Amino acid sequence: MTLLSTTVPHLQAAWDVHPYLLLSVPFALYLLISNVRSYLKLRHINGPFLAHFTYVWFVGSVARGKMLSTLQKLTYKYGPVCRIGPNDLLVGDFDEVVRINGVRSPYVKSDWYTTIRFDVDGGDSVVSLMDTAEHDVRKAKLIKGYEGRGKGQDKGWMDKVVDKHLVELVRLLREKYVKQGREINWTNVMRYFSADVMVEALMGEAWGDLQTDSDIHKFFEMSDYSTPYIHTVGSWGSLRWLTSSWWFIRKAGPKVTDNHGLGKFISLVREEVSKRFRDPESKKGDMLADWISQGLTSRECELDVILGVIAGADTVAVPMRTIFLYLITSPLVYSKLKDEITTAIKTGAISEPITNQQALKLPYMQAVIHEGLRMMPISAFGFPKRVPAEGDMICGIHVPGGTDIFPNNLAIQRSKKVFGDDVDVFRPERWLIENTRGPEHRSLMVRHIEVIFGHGRWQCPGRMLAWVQLNKVFVEVLRNFDFQVGNPRDPWKLGVYSSVTVGDFWVKGVESRQE
Ligand code: HEM
Numbered sequence: 204m205t206l207l208s209t210t211v212p213h214l215q216a217a218w219d220v221h222p223y224l225l226l227s228v229p230f231a232l233y234l235l236i237s238n239v240r241s242y243l244k245l246r247h248i249n250g251p252f253l254a255h256f257t258y259v260w261f262v263g264s265v266a267r268g269k270m271l272s273t274l275q276k277l278t279y280k281y282g283p284v285c286r287i288g289p290n291d292l293l294v295g296d297f298d299e300v301v302r303i304n305g306v307r308s309p310y311v312k313s314d315w316y317t318t319i320r321f322d323v324d325g326g327d328s329v330v331s332l333m334d335t336a337e338h339d340v341r342k343a344k345l346i347k348g349y350e351g352r353g354k355g356q357d358k359g360w361m362d363k364v365v366d367k368h369l370v371e372l373v374r375l376l377r378e379k380y381v382k383q384g385r386e387i388n389w390t391n392v393m394r395y396f397s398a399d400v401m402v403e404a405l406m407g408e409a410w411g412d413l414q415t416d417s418d419i420h421k422f423f424e425m426s427d428y429s430t431p432y433i434h435t436v437g438s439w440g441s442l443r444w445l446t447s448s449w450w451f452i453r454k455a456g457p458k459v460t461d462n463h464g465l466g467k468f469i470s471l472v473r474e475e476v477s478k479r480f481r482d483p484e485s486k487k488g489d490m491l492a493d494w495i496s497q498g499l500t501s502r503e504c505e506l507d508v509i510l511g512v513i514a515g516a517d518t519v520a521v522p523m524r525t526i527f528l529y530l531i532t533s534p535l536v537y538s539k540l541k542d543e544i545t546t547a548i549k550t551g552a553i554s555e556p557i558t559n560q561q562a563l564k565l566p567y568m569q570a571v572i573h574e575g576l577r578m579m580p581i582s583a584f585g586f587p588k589r590v591p592a593e594g595d596m597i598c599g600i601h602v603p604g605g606t607d608i609f610p611n612n613l614a615i616q617r618s619k620k621v622f623g624d625d626v627d628v629f630r631p632e633r634w635l636i637e638n639t640r641g642p643e644h645r646s647l648m649v650r651h652i653e654v655i656f657g658h659g660r661w662q663c664p665g666r667m668l669a670w671v672q673l674n675k676v677f678v679e680v681l682r683n684f685d686f687q688v689g690n691p692r693d694p695w696k697l698g699v700y701s702s703v704t705v706g707d708f709w710v711k712g713v714e715s716r717q718e
Pocket residue numbers: 329330331342349510511514515516518519522581582585586655656657658660661662663664665666668669
């Protein structure tokens with residue numbers, strides 16, 4: 204009673220002078236307690252000092268866009284398990300990442316996935332569906348269409364979709380650039396190619412980015428500025444509940460009334476989907492036709508077609524740029540690959556365009572693609588999963604329930620145990636069977652590369668379409684042209700926010716076709 208009667212007048216006086224200061228006391232106490240609780244939860248796991256208490260370290264590192272070198276330093280300093288946030292660990296052990304993401308794993312998606320929501324009306328595509336059972340049901344309906352096994356998709360469907368745009372790509376390179384002696388914006392032509400492939404595969408007709416050599420709907424303009432944003436916000440645990448709330452998306456997200464970007468693109472997809480639901484027989488043999496026949500609702504179709512373009516366009520264009528830079532700046536590798544392609548043409552081992560099956564039989568080209576993916580893993584770290592309530596042992600360390608686990612793709616792809624001591628060197632020869640410890644070892648190497656597509660029930664359903672494009676594009680451009688980098692001093696602008704972005708990448712091409 205005495206304490207109360209002496210304290211209240213003091214509080215009253217403080218309130219009169221500094222009301223905001225007084226209000227900030229409970230907030231500061233809350234922050235202090237929650238930081239201490241966060242620290243204690245994972246205090247036995249090493250990582251950068253700030254990462255133990257706040258998201259400042261993680262957010263700052265992602266926003267700088269230099270995640271490749273950051274992850275490399277972390278891996279050397281802290282080993283396979285490292286703390287990168289108050290509730291977040293990075294795991295670079297291949298077996299553990301495969302186990303965590305396995306089909307029977309009790310792990311669930313981290314709420315990081317909600318940052319990939321884009322629908323102003325509150326719908327989820329397969330990737331942002333948080334409930335595992337709902338995700339699995341949706342994915343089961345999507346998978347055949349994605350893999351070219353759906354209704355109306357014949358055996359050569361994927362080859363045909365890709366070939367059509369390869370022909371267009373070679374035409375564009377020859378007519379607009381090589382013949383005129385103009386430098387090629389490799390960033391753009393690769394993304395126009397993969398976008399046209401993706402849109403045609405999904406809805407039966409491409410936008411025509413390649414034909415017009417332009418970002419027709421300014422889709423990439425939107426994705427260029429949203430990629431750093433999504434990754435930065437996604438790494439800020441306490442901010443993402445706000446930015447992924449339907450309220451926020453409705454206020455700041457894309458609108459179907461927009462005349463370009465994601466909003467415009469959403470309205471185009473809605474139009475096509477509603478047309479197809481009115482007349483399901485109007486187009487056959489694309490992913491959408493299969494999904495309708497699988498019983499997806501029109502809302503689900505809309506959301507998953509939109510996701511397909513977002514997930515499948517620039518993702519494939521990234522390795523078509525990164526592998527290409529490694530290739531054209533490594534003369535010994537370049538000439539060996541050219542020789543392999545020339546011999547295959549002369550001996551009739553490959554058709555024009557090359558088929559996916561034929562490409563799989565070109566050992567040096569397979570080596571170049573795998574090594575290029577290894578050097579630059581498209582996303583430095585993978586999508587996080589949440590440890591089940593009872594906790595788990597990861598690499599022999601106890602990890603409490605509720606912790607988010609990010610796969611460290613870079614560490615997996617630079618594993619010295621699997622790839623040898625020179626892991627930081629671009630050396631496709633390591634993939635040739637005679638240089639491996641035999642077929643089993645080579646297949647282990649391949650599985651290490653494939654973690655870039657995720658694993659288990661969450662694995663990327665578009666990876667076959669991605670491989671078919673990668674397997675064909677280098678053969679088709681190299682059988683026609685020779686290339687050199689436009690600006691050897693500063694060949695491109697690279698950003699690694701987890702996803703890799705490549706801008707300002709110019710190359711010079713000359714005719715090299717021998718009839
Ligand atoms: C080299 C190119 C690609 C890479 C590296 C890649 C990588 C990934 C990754 C890491 C995931 C998430 C896995 C997880 O949740 O743990 C994913 C999911 C997904 N990807 Fe890809 N992807 C690529 C190309 C494509 C293409 C071409 C398509 C479309 C044809 C596509 C469609 C999807 C979809 C729909 C999902 C969501 C799957 C689910 O939630 O179960 N991706 N991809």
